[in-house]
């Protein structure tokens with residue numbers, strides 16, 4: 001199925017057409033990208049906009065509408081001169097209109113006069129998806145609560161003749177409010193940590209896509225909201241923006257990480273007789289993180305088994321809370337570190353690590369501040385941070401000498417699972 005997109009180009013690769021194309025593609029439909037404007041922007045600021053002439057926008061839409069069977073269109077950034085043409089050329093389609101009036105960084109895309117034209121020519125008959133400041137500009141309603149959002153969605157539909165309206169709560173409370181078919185619907189949400197540049201674009205193109213797939217509007221809004229939450233959670237660090245490809249990339253990385261860790265565990269087991277005496281009393285585990293900070297480990301840990309060793313269960317996501325926290329803390333300082341194993345402490349192991357030229361650091365549980373000790377889960381994070389700060393550079397090995405009821409341990413880190421295996425083999429002289 002083809003979904004028409006009329007939107008602007010964001011040179012920073014975060015919002016606009018690029019986010020829309022990725023969204024429609026990630027949701028398994030075919031995007032038809034029509035460019036309305038070229039913007040010069042980066043993740044910090046929008047520097048300017050070059051409007052595509054209205055007749056060129058019209059030609060683009062006609063070229064694809066004559067060939068593709070289009071039912072829904074997402075309309076994003078427009079400029080004053082383009083509004084009439086877009087209203088004319090999208091007649092007969094279900095229109096999702098994201099009224100991009102200003103960027104979050106403060107650049108004014110549409111003048112107050114353009115906003116008036118938008119209200120007269122494009123809002124009527126569209127499913128409008130403003131954020132809170134845009135809804136205020138369109139309706140004149142001051143919004144600081146869900147109650148205000150409900151007032152404003154009604155104005156959009158009952159006074160400005162929109163087919164339906166969703167006010168997005170990203171700038172307020174993360175609850176989105178829809179008005180459709182004479183009633184309102186609330187879509188509560190929690191704040192998700194990550195980059196949010198491009199959320200509005202991803203939301204409106206996901207909404208247009210779910211509508212094109214035939215979902216009823218409330219369900220389509222729910223699905224679009226959940227899609228955007230994932231796009232923030234797994235956002236694009238390079239582009240400092242949402243990542244509409246998150247689900248595909250997350251699944252591909254999960255698959256790769258599982259295979260990588262399974263292969264590495266097999267290699268360790270092959271040297272089980274040598275490794276046996278370094279297996280921790282509480283069990284040894286081996287953890288590997290993806291770029292999205294999802295951490296795989298061995299369910300039930302790796303244990304001694306006669307003279308050798310064996311993994312108790314399979315490699316699974318979140319199978320070791322302890323190592324997951326150690327690895328994620330280390331990755332806050334050194335994102336290139338992806339794998340870690342814990343071994344039973346021995347002086348000989350630490351000396352050998354130093355001799356091999358590995359960077360070794362440690363933490364001393366007796367130095368742990370009282371408030372960290374009292375907190376449910378702070379020790380590991382505190383320990384890794386103090387080991388990193390003590391060494392002043394990236395440690396390959398971190399050890400601690402234990403405490404009352406806590407077994408002393410050596411953690412061997414690496415850039416991937418293979419590197420950890422290779423380091424362990426050198427340490428145990430396999």
Ligand SMILES: Nc1ncnc2c1ncn2[C@@H]1O[C@H](COP(=O)(O)OP(=O)(O)O)[C@@H](O)[C@H]1O
Pocket residue numbers: 130131132168169170171174175176189190191192193196198199200201203224225228229232
């Ligand atoms: N930090 C966040 N955590 C969770 N959801 C968010 C966050 N920021 C925005 N959203 C959601 O993303 C969608 C787009 O909202 P918003 O950011 O308000 O739009 P815009 O990008 O147009 O300003 C909405 O569904 C909103 O609830």
Ligand SMILES: Cc1ncc(COP(=O)(O)OP(=O)(O)O)c(N)n1
Pocket residue numbers: 007008009010015016017039046076077100102103104105196197198199200201202
């Ligand atoms: C070309 C282009 N289109 C739209 C936007 C605005 O993106 P949006 O997701 O609505 O919101 P912010 O990223 O500004 O929060 C844009 N910047 N560029």
